[in-house]
Amino acid sequence: MTSVRALLTDSRSVVGLALLAGFALFGVFAPLLSPIDPLAQTDVVTTRFLPPLTVGQDGIRRLLGTDALGRDLFTRLAYGARISLAVGLLAVAVSLAVGGMVGVTAAMIGGLPERALMAVTDAALAMPRIVLLLVLVTLWQQSLLLVVLVLGFTGWMGVARLARAEVRGLLGRPFVEAARASGQGAARLLMRHLLPNAATPLIVAAALGVGNAIMLEAGLSFLGLGIPAPAPSWGNMIANGRDALVNAPWVATLPGLAVAVTVVACNLLGDGLRDALDPQSRLASRATPRRPAAGSSVPPARPDAAAAGTSP
Amino acid sequence: MAGAGIVLLVVTLTFSLISLAPGDPARLWVGPGAGETELAAARRALELDRPLAVRYVSWLVDFARGDWGASLAQQRPVAHVLWDALPHTLVLTGASLLLTYVGGVVLGLLQAITRRSALDTGLTVTSLLVYGMPAYWLAIMLVLVFSYGAARFGWPAWLHFPALGVAGLDADFLSPWGRVVDRLRHLALPLATLGAIGIAGTARFVRGAVLDVRGSGFVRTARAKGLSPQTVETRHVLRNGLLPVITLLGLSLPALVSGTVFVEVVFAWPGMGRVMVAAVGARDYPVVMAVTALFAVLVVLGNLLADLLYAVADPRLRRGLS
Numbered sequence: 001m002t003s004v005r006a007l008l009t010d011s012r013s014v015v016g017l018a019l020l021a022g023f024a025l026f027g028v029f030a031p032l033l034s035p036i037d038p039l040a041q042t043d044v045v046t047t048r049f050l051p052p053l054t055v056g057q058d059g060i061r062r063l064l065g066t067d068a069l070g071r072d073l074f075t076r077l078a079y080g081a082r083i084s085l086a087v088g089l090l091a092v093a094v095s096l097a098v099g100g101m102v103g104v105t106a107a108m109i110g111g112l113p114e115r116a117l118m119a120v121t122d123a124a125l126a127m128p129r130i131v132l133l134l135v136l137v138t139l140w141q142q143s144l145l146l147v148v149l150v151l152g153f154t155g156w157m158g159v160a161r162l163a164r165a166e167v168r169g170l171l172g173r174p175f176v177e178a179a180r181a182s183g184q185g186a187a188r189l190l191m192r193h194l195l196p197n198a199a200t201p202l203i204v205a206a207a208l209g210v211g212n213a214i215m216l217e218a219g220l221s222f223l224g225l226g227i228p229a230p231a232p233s234w235g236n237m238i239a240n241g242r243d244a245l246v247n248a249p250w251v252a253t254l255p256g257l258a259v260a261v262t263v264v265a266c267n268l269l270g271d272g273l274r275d276a277l278d279p280q281s282r283l284a285s286r287a288t289p290r291r292p293a294a295g296s297s298v299p300p301a302r303p304d305a306a307a308a309g310t311s312p
Numbered sequence: 313m314a315g316a317g318i319v320l321l322v323v324t325l326t327f328s329l330i331s332l333a334p335g336d337p338a339r340l341w342v343g344p345g346a347g348e349t350e351l352a353a354a355r356r357a358l359e360l361d362r363p364l365a366v367r368y369v370s371w372l373v374d375f376a377r378g379d380w381g382a383s384l385a386q387q388r389p390v391a392h393v394l395w396d397a398l399p400h401t402l403v404l405t406g407a408s409l410l411l412t413y414v415g416g417v418v419l420g421l422l423q424a425i426t427r428r429s430a431l432d433t434g435l436t437v438t439s440l441l442v443y444g445m446p447a448y449w450l451a452i453m454l455v456l457v458f459s460y461g462a463a464r465f466g467w468p469a470w471l472h473f474p475a476l477g478v479a480g481l482d483a484d485f486l487s488p489w490g491r492v493v494d495r496l497r498h499l500a501l502p503l504a505t506l507g508a509i510g511i512a513g514t515a516r517f518v519r520g521a522v523l524d525v526r527g528s529g530f531v532r533t534a535r536a537k538g539l540s541p542q543t544v545e546t547r548h549v550l551r552n553g554l555l556p557v558i559t560l561l562g563l564s565l566p567a568l569v570s571g572t573v574f575v576e577v578v579f580a581w582p583g584m585g586r587v588m589v590a591a592v593g594a595r596d597y598p599v600v601m602a603v604t605a606l607f608a609v610l611v612v613l614g615n616l617l618a619d620l621l622y623a624v625a626d627p628r629l630r631r632g633l634s
Binding site: 127135137215219223238242246263264 | 317318319321322325326329330440441443444445446448449450452453455456460566569570573574577578588589592593595600603604607608611612615
């Protein structure tokens with residue numbers, strides 16, 4: 001309860017949550033907010049590159065204008081929010097599952113298997129994530145599922161290291177020893193004692209990881225390697241807008257802003273969550289208010305930072 | 313030693329990924345119109361008819377000897393392709409690393425000193441926003457403002473930057489000094505993109521680290537025993553607060569690599585990132601493998617350097633070493 005209250009009194013997490021909720025609602029209610037089909041192309045010559053707030057010849061007001069094919073940008077942004085948020089959440093879920101499994105297994109088994117698992121983790125971390133993503137994405141047919149899986153399977157290393165460190169720390173604690181001494185099996189020990197106590201840094205890492213995954217998905221789509229066209233992804237919207245930068249600067253500007261705001265929201269939420277869930281850092285942040293992400297093991301989301309292996 | 317092991321694992325991982333992937337490189341190579349005999353010849357040429365383990369070992373030996381094979385798309389040695397691209401990437405990453413560190417440390421310290429002032433709040437919000445921006449989008453926005461915008465609104469020439477490439481088309485006809493200026497002007501926007509994002513992250517980090525140290529026990533002790541505020545700030549707060557910045561060097565190298573990939577694509581900067589993206593698009597596996605391995609080596613070296621610097625900067629570790 002106290003952590004929920006701490007979360008809701010922290011201005012960062014409130015702003016982050018509000019922004020993310022806004023985008024989620026924007027995506028979910030996309031069909032209600034805009035009657036236009038995100039893929040619809042009518043008469044391209046009369047509807048393309050309409051600036052924001054203009055009314056086209058067809059009498060429809062274009063709140064945010066149209067792109068090179070006369071598709072409505074407001075509508076595409078809303079449907080793009082669905083893709084971005086879904087990809088972000090699903091990819092992080094995959095990362096958490098894989099990384100958690102590797103980290104917990106390593107910590108509980110120990111010895112040579114632990115060293116081997118961690119060596120593979122470190123090797124995977126040494127590859128810049130974008131390079132790994134590029135290699136993986138081109139090996140298979142492009143699809144939404146592939147993007148989710150590839151982002152998930154390149155983001156688990158940070159989680160694995162966090163999970164292993166947490167579980168190892170817990171294994172030496174008296175309450176875990178007591179649970180063991182009372183004859184609890186490994187599974188029960190894991191579910192009842194280890195995972196609940198190891199969850200905090202993982203939750204924080206997950207919040208930051210979502211922002212990260214969203215930025216990377218947009219990046220891959222920007223390179224034409226992510227969500228296949230014509231589906232409206234913020235990344236391929238930016239790429240499309242790049243070709244018309246001089247005539248229609250809004251086409252590239254708006255989806256980029258959407259990505260930036262979403263990533264900032266995830267970072268704010270992650271910062272707030274860390275302080276709310278971790279009493280120690282809550283005290284520290286009271287001593288030095290509005291402390292940014294530094295000083296903790298989890299820097300804020302950035303595809304690059306993830307490659308460095310500190311968030312999924 | 314551990315670094316070499318990691319590089320080996322990275323290379324192995326890449327090799328197995330590419331080998332396990334569906335699709336036949338030989339078929340891609342010869343094209344759809346080829347007959348069975350041509351396909352078989354291509355397989356032999358690409359050594360696809362040999363067992364996987366043999367291919368792996370021979371590839372590894374060749375790779376270690378510096379024989380990185382031939383690019384399938386460009387029909388010339390991979391080493392030449394990379395050799396042409398590497399200097400451009402090193403210039404861009406080196407300059408942005410320098411800018412990131414100097415700018416980030418200065419801004420972070422400024423924020424820590426003026427904590428909770430309007431300046432600090434403004435910089436905090438700005439760095440948060442910039443840090444959330446995708447590099448390729450920021451790059452496009454800079455092009456929009458400083459290339460197209462500057463041209464349209466008739467800004468002075470020194471505020472008008474080229475959007476593409478490393479040098480102008482007329483570079484060969486310029487004086488030596490003019491050529492340097494031309495190069496620097498081409499570097500401006502890519503550098504600004506990587507620098508802005510890097511500075512935002514570093515400033516956040518430095519501010520937090522310095523404030524963390526300032527709140528700690530030994531600083532209180534130093535103040536309590538009557539040291540002047542200046543001595544406390546420089547000898548105790550700064551020295552300890554800036555230590556983690558060295559770790560950031562190791563952490564920010566992969567960051568830089570990934571920023572470089574996008575920025576090079578947007579600005580048509582002929583470096584390693586652009587080579588990688590082009591090779592990936594053309595399924596040019598020898599180039600992909602070499603670039604991947606090279607990036608991994610770069611990251612491992614960066615981490616090694618950070619560890620060594622840390623040992624030099626932190627007397628506690630130095631004593632531990634000797």
